[in-house]
Amino acid sequence: MKSSCDLAVHAAALTKTFGPTRALNGVDLSVPAGSVYGFLGPNGAGKTTTLRILATLLRPDAGAAQVLGHDVVREPDAVRARISLAGQFASVDEDLTGSENLRILGRLQGHRPRAARARAQELIEAFGLVDAADRPVKTYSGGMRRRLDLAGSLTAAPDLIFLDEPTTGLDPAGRTQVWAIVRALADQGTTILLTTQYLDEADQLAARIAVIDHGRVIAEGTPGQLRESVGSSTLHIRLTHPEQRPEAARTLERVFGLPVHLDANPAALSVSGRTPHQAATALADLCRDGTGVAGFSLGRPSLDEVFLALTAHSDSGQEHVA
Amino acid sequence: MTLAPPAQATPAPTSGPPAFTPGTRPVPPSPASAALTFAWRALLKIRRVPEQLSDVIAVPIIFTLLFTYLFGGALAGSPHRYLQFLLPGTLVMAVLLATMYTGVNLNTDLSKGVYDRFRTLPIWRPAPIVGALLGDTLRYLLASTLVIALGVALGYRPGGGVSGVLLAVALVVVFALALSWVFTLLGLVLRSSNAILSLAMVVLFPLTLASNTFVDPRTMPGWLRAVVEANPVTHLVTAARDAMAGTATLGQVGTVLLASAALVAVFAPLTMRAYRTRQ
Numbered sequence: 001m002k003s004s005c006d007l008a009v010h011a012a013a014l015t016k017t018f019g020p021t022r023a024l025n026g027v028d029l030s031v032p033a034g035s036v037y038g039f040l041g042p043n044g045a046g047k048t049t050t051l052r053i054l055a056t057l058l059r060p061d062a063g064a065a066q067v068l069g070h071d072v073v074r075e076p077d078a079v080r081a082r083i084s085l086a087g088q089f090a091s092v093d094e095d096l097t098g099s100e101n102l103r104i105l106g107r108l109q110g111h112r113p114r115a116a117r118a119r120a121q122e123l124i125e126a127f128g129l130v131d132a133a134d135r136p137v138k139t140y141s142g143g144m145r146r147r148l149d150l151a152g153s154l155t156a157a158p159d160l161i162f163l164d165e166p167t168t169g170l171d172p173a174g175r176t177q178v179w180a181i182v183r184a185l186a187d188q189g190t191t192i193l194l195t196t197q198y199l200d201e202a203d204q205l206a207a208r209i210a211v212i213d214h215g216r217v218i219a220e221g222t223p224g225q226l227r228e229s230v231g232s233s234t235l236h237i238r239l240t241h242p243e244q245r246p247e248a249a250r251t252l253e254r255v256f257g258l259p260v261h262l263d264a265n266p267a268a269l270s271v272s273g274r275t276p277h278q279a280a281t282a283l284a285d286l287c288r289d290g291t292g293v294a295g296f297s298l299g300r301p302s303l304d305e306v307f308l309a310l311t312a313h314s315d316s317g318q319e320h321v322a
Numbered sequence: 323m324t325l326a327p328p329a330q331a332t333p334a335p336t337s338g339p340p341a342f343t344p345g346t347r348p349v350p351p352s353p354a355s356a357a358l359t360f361a362w363r364a365l366l367k368i369r370r371v372p373e374q375l376s377d378v379i380a381v382p383i384i385f386t387l388l389f390t391y392l393f394g395g396a397l398a399g400s401p402h403r404y405l406q407f408l409l410p411g412t413l414v415m416a417v418l419l420a421t422m423y424t425g426v427n428l429n430t431d432l433s434k435g436v437y438d439r440f441r442t443l444p445i446w447r448p449a450p451i452v453g454a455l456l457g458d459t460l461r462y463l464l465a466s467t468l469v470i471a472l473g474v475a476l477g478y479r480p481g482g483g484v485s486g487v488l489l490a491v492a493l494v495v496v497f498a499l500a501l502s503w504v505f506t507l508l509g510l511v512l513r514s515s516n517a518i519l520s521l522a523m524v525v526l527f528p529l530t531l532a533s534n535t536f537v538d539p540r541t542m543p544g545w546l547r548a549v550v551e552a553n554p555v556t557h558l559v560t561a562a563r564d565a566m567a568g569t570a571t572l573g574q575v576g577t578v579l580l581a582s583a584a585l586v587a588v589f590a591p592l593t594m595r596a597y598r599t600r601q
Contacts, residue, residue, distance in 0.1 A: 055442050081350055081444040091439040095370045096363070104366075107359040108443045110348035119345055126342035136370060152439065157345040181340055188344050 007066075008033040008160050008191040009054060014063035015215075016049050023049040025215035026063070031193055031208075033159075036186045038206030039195040042311070046215040047195035048088065051162050054193070055085045068159055084153035088165040091149060094138040098129050098148050101137060102155060109156035116155070123151040127181070143174030150181055161185065163194040167201060179204060199307055213311045226306050233298055234272045234305065235279040240292030242266040248291050255282040267294070272305070353446035360453020365460065377423065378461045382416035382468040390476060393536060402477050409473040410490060410562040411535030414555060416465045417498045418530055422522035424458050425505030426515040432600075448594055451506050455499055462498050466491045482568030490565040493578045497558050500582035503589035510596040535559050554581040 009031035016024040024046045031037040041047050052058040054067055056076040064071065070078040085091070092101050099120055106116030124133045127147040132140060137148065146166065153161055166182070167175040182205055185192060196202050202209045203223050211219040211226070219226055235252075239245055245267065249260045252271045256278055260271045273279060279298050286293055351359070368375060389408055394401030428451070431437060440450050470478075470487060480487050504525070508518050532546070533555040539547045550556050558581070561574035 052438075057438060057441055077350075077444055080442055082347075083442060085439055085442045087435055087438060091435040093363070093367075093436050094434065095367050097370075100366055104359060104363050105439070105443075107362075108351060108356060108440070108445055110351040110355075110444070112348075115346075115348070122342055122345075126340040128340070154342070154345065157347045184340055184342070190344070 006033055007031060009037075009065070009067055009193060011050070011054065011065040012063055014050065014053060014060045014065060016046075016053065016058065016061050023215055024053075024060070024063075027212065027215065027217055029065075029210060029217065031191065033191050034189050035207040036182065036192045036194065036205045038202035038209040039193060039212060040197070040199065040202045040209050040307070041195075041212035042197060045212045047212055048164055049215075050212070051085075051164050051193070051195055055083060055162050056080055057085075082159045084156075084158035084161045086149045086153040086161065086163050086166060088168055092137050092145060092152060095136060097134050097136055098140070098144075098151075099124060099133040101148060102151055105152045106155040111156065119155055123154060127151050128177075141174075143170055143177060146170060146174065146178060147181070150178065154185075158190065160191045160193065163192060165195055165197065167196070167198065175201075211307065211310055219310050226310075227300050229306070229310075233276050233279065233300060234270055235282065236268065236270040236297045236299070237283075237286075237293060238265075238295045239267045239269075240294045244291050245269060247289070248286055251285050251289060251291070252282050255285060350444035353449060356445040356449035357452040357456060360450050361456035362453075364454055364457020368457070368460070374423075374427075375461065375464065378420050378465050379468060381419055382412070382465045383472060385416050386412050386469050386472045386476070389536065397537060405473060405476055405478050407563075408536065409469070409478045410566050411533075411559045412473070413466060413469045413490065414494055414559050414562055415530045415535055416469050417462050417494050418501060418555070419526055420461055420465050421458075421498050421502045422505055422519065422526060423461070424454065424502040425507075425509035425512075425518045425522065428454060428506055428509035429512065429515045429518055432510070447598070448590075451593060451597065455502055455506075458502060459495060459499065462495045463491070466494060480566040480568075482566050482570070486566045486568045486570070489570065489575075490562040493558065493561050493565065493575065497554075497578055497582050497585075500585040503586055503593055507589050507593045507596055510593060510600060529553065529555050533559055554578075557581060 007030050009029055011027060011029040014024050014027040014029075015022070027046065027050050029039075029050070039047050039050065049058065053060050054065055054072060056072050056079050059073055064073075066072070067079045068082050072079055092098075093104075096104070102120035102123055103113075103116045106119050107113065109116075111119060124130055127150070129144060129148060129151070132144055137145060140148065150163075150166070163182070167178050170178065179201070182192060182194065186205075192205075194201075194205065206223070208220070208222055209226060210217045219229065221229070237248065237252075239248060245262065249262065249269055252260045252269065256271050256273050258271055258273065260269055262269050271282075276298060279296075283293065283296065386409070389412060390401050390405050393408075394404035398404035398407060431454075437450065470491070474480075482489070505518070505522065508521060512518050512521065532550055533553050534550060535555070539550045539556070542550060557574070557577045561570055561578045564570040564574055
């Protein structure tokens, strides 16, 4: 058990209701200091609401949260002095230039004019915004805007950065750039809590992931642990003749003892198992039955599959309660 | 022969990880420093988007010309004589009408998400609003200068001289800043800038028209006269008129400052409450 000193964020039983909507339904979260933590979930799951509570923008209806050892409701100023927020909707001033935006944020962190200017210049150079520094932000591309937004959160060496969906709406190149910045920050020892709806993003960046759905954390662990919670190996098969699929599905179900997933492609099916040995048995059985196998692959389940499996459980859980 | 060194180019963001230092964390700014930074931001925005001053420039010019020549002949025998009575009132009206843009600007700012970031900074809570009001002072001074310059060009002669005019402008700007808190509150609680503008008309037109700006209240029926004499704008116009004529009393100045203080005492806390609880 880690002591609260090693935790950048410790939240217990956070709830928040907006009118008739229960946005958070008892969120527990422990983010170790000095790592990238992924907060994964579909739209409307409660990611942004949780982040806004942790960043002192919202008060929880119930529950408590400590950020860097300070209570977010009772000591918001102590929290604010050490965190930064970069938003899903890039929170920069459109009418002002990139350089002006960074200088204003630097001054508001308490830098003297000269230091604010120097830090702005350093970030502009590091984030590839030199040519655009003196242009109004409304002329920036989506990727440039997001980089400026990230730069804005770095004017005063935060210990913890909240990144709300940092790559939503970016093209692949912009995404790669933002990822490089996140990794560079993590290398400097900054704790980063990032929300995302992209599983590969969480997989690429995060040391640990919490999966949130319907205002609750439904799973937590390293990406590897989350995969193993669903199944250690998944067999994907492509048949030569699609009409043989029902028969093949029966064989797989018998060997694995688990429901078989029928892909959208009529010749493809897949099943998750505990050991690769089951896959070998199943392939031998298919061969003996005369089912034409055009190709197969055996791999660890993707986080996509993990995510669908987890949120499916959580859906059925909700129905039982209702 | 040696190879030429590669040309110095800015590193493309795609080539390798970005190089930046963690930087330093300074002591959070004082309330005054934070508010002044927001005032500086407001001035930068005016410089980047000068169109936003068009109302502050057009309204004073139109009002001064229109009211002087529209009513002058009928109300005072000649536009020139009326101007002597009217100009301080025009000054008040032009500046007070400019206060509604405080609410509109704040509302637009809030909808852009940049305020979310400001609210996570270690700064004095009212700083963004106080700073915006400091920036608005410039707009009010600009409107005042236009009205007075145009008035003087048309033949207005302030008996109180430069010091009288400066006192009048100071009173009008102080009252306008106090009235601006009404609009910061509206800017926070209303959904759209259109809603603010329509409500502003409902508030500002009776407030500025049901006063002694255009005519002497002695010509009005008793009930209206009671309303007009209770209107703080009437006291402001009287004080500005007498200041510019060089006959202002301490009581008049005190009344304006008291009315301003009352507006701030009521609407500043309400504004800050709305700012804190806005989700």
